[in-house]
Amino acid sequence: MSQTDVLHGSRIVPVVVLDDASFAPDLADALTAGGIPCAEITLRTPAALDAIRAIAGRSDFTVGAGTVTTAAQVDAAVDAGATYLVSPGFDDAVAERAAARGVTFIPGVATATEIQRAIAAGLDRLKLFPADAIGGPAAIRAFGGPFPQVRFLPSGGVSATNAAEYLSLGNVFAVSGSWMLPSAALAAKDAGTVRALAASASAAVLA
Ligand code: 3PG
Numbered sequence: 001m002s003q004t005d006v007l008h009g010s011r012i013v014p015v016v017v018l019d020d021a022s023f024a025p026d027l028a029d030a031l032t033a034g035g036i037p038c039a040e041i042t043l044r045t046p047a048a049l050d051a052i053r054a055i056a057g058r059s060d061f062t063v064g065a066g067t068v069t070t071a072a073q074v075d076a077a078v079d080a081g082a083t084y085l086v087s088p089g090f091d092d093a094v095a096e097r098a099a100a101r102g103v104t105f106i107p108g109v110a111t112a113t114e115i116q117r118a119i120a121a122g123l124d125r126l127k128l129f130p131a132d133a134i135g136g137p138a139a140i141r142a143f144g145g146p147f148p149q150v151r152f153l154p155s156g157g158v159s160a161t162n163a164a165e166y167l168s169l170g171n172v173f174a175v176s177g178s179w180m181l182p183s184a185a186l187a188a189k190d191a192g193t194v195r196a197l198a199a200s201a202s203a204a205v206l207a
């Protein structure tokens with residue numbers, strides 16, 4: 001499955017830190033209604049795997065697992081129903097386990113050396129993290145010279161202000177981050193607010 005397929009065609013991937021798995025179905029509904037039919041649920045909370053399980057297998061929405069840093073987490077996330085995995089960095093054991101499980105894996109990279117390691121592992125759809133801190137769109141343009149086959153998912157410091165600029169680059173397949181879902185909005189578990197925030201983020205990147 002290609003990266004755009006696993007993202008259900010979305011060019012925005014919300015990075016979600018969820019404390020209450022019971023909100024996950026409403027969250028997925030609200031994101032979809034706001035024009036963002038995917039999410040990356042980070043494995044940073046005890047609720048994460050239950051949240052993935054609660055929204056896996058939908059035909060209108062795809063759920064991935066984020067902050068996957070160990071091979072054991074690859075198994076746990078895939079068993080919970082995640083259709084893609086995202087890491088903040090590159091780790092051979094995680095890449096090998098993801099390949100063995102047949103799941104789309106988007107590792108994080110921040111340097112040319114890490115990009116080369118990812119390419120050697122057979123991966124060319126890579127999260128650039130922390131995108132803004134390491135040079136933003138200028139860094140992505142520069143990496144496009146030696147690595148024309150790579151497509152990036154910038155994350156870290158992406159915002160409503162700069163998302164459209166990132167997405168205008170030919171070697172960016174989507175942007176991700178938490179800007180469209182502030183932790184207060186998630187904590188309030190207000191689906192209407194999430195829907196409005198998603199709609200506004202979608203509009204900002206299409207503008
Ligand atoms: C992350 O994994 O935390 C993301 O890259 C989100 O970064 P952001 O909070 O700066 O958007």
